[in-house]
Amino acid sequence: MASSRPDFLAHRSGDAVAVAVRDLEPGLVRGGYLDGDATEEVDLKNDVPLGHKVALRDIRAGEDVIEYGVRVAIASQDISRGDYVHTHNVRSARWQNSVA
Template identity: 75%
Template sequence: MTAASPDFLAHRTGDAVAVAVRDLEPGPAEGGYLDSDATERVELDQRVPLGHKVALTAIAKGAQVIEYGLPIGIATTDISRGNYVHTHNVRSARWQNSVA
């Protein structure tokens, strides 16, 4: 990562999503992990507001969305690396066994 502050941070290595540390515009973004020195570069295809999530990996429809090393949601559509991840493409994992 450059000397500039990161664009996003992931909580744990292996997380599928990271959190934007400022409003991010489409284009290249760089960030890292709180539990390692590893860095990630992604090409954002959408604006990602401060505090919202960006996909670090492709996530298939129906797959778990992993953050904090834990499933936080289920993808309701295919999510590409660099996509904005929010309620339009993920539902909470909390009620995944509930009747829809």
């Protein structure tokens, strides 16, 4: 995001979620990836507070939520691209067994 400050940042390309770098309101938001020059535009559906996550792609209930290139959570319900991702729609993967 050379020309303007990003609204969100994802840690790695392929991550399903990105982190808001300021309080975000619904509408078009722009961000990028810390591991490259790729940029992304997302039509945000909900308010997302600073430091919280936004979905970069659709995630089905039961599917792994990928951040930092690893599974960090499991979707507890369907999540659409542009949704606010938090405890209301994911559960921690920290104490879950790996899915084969």
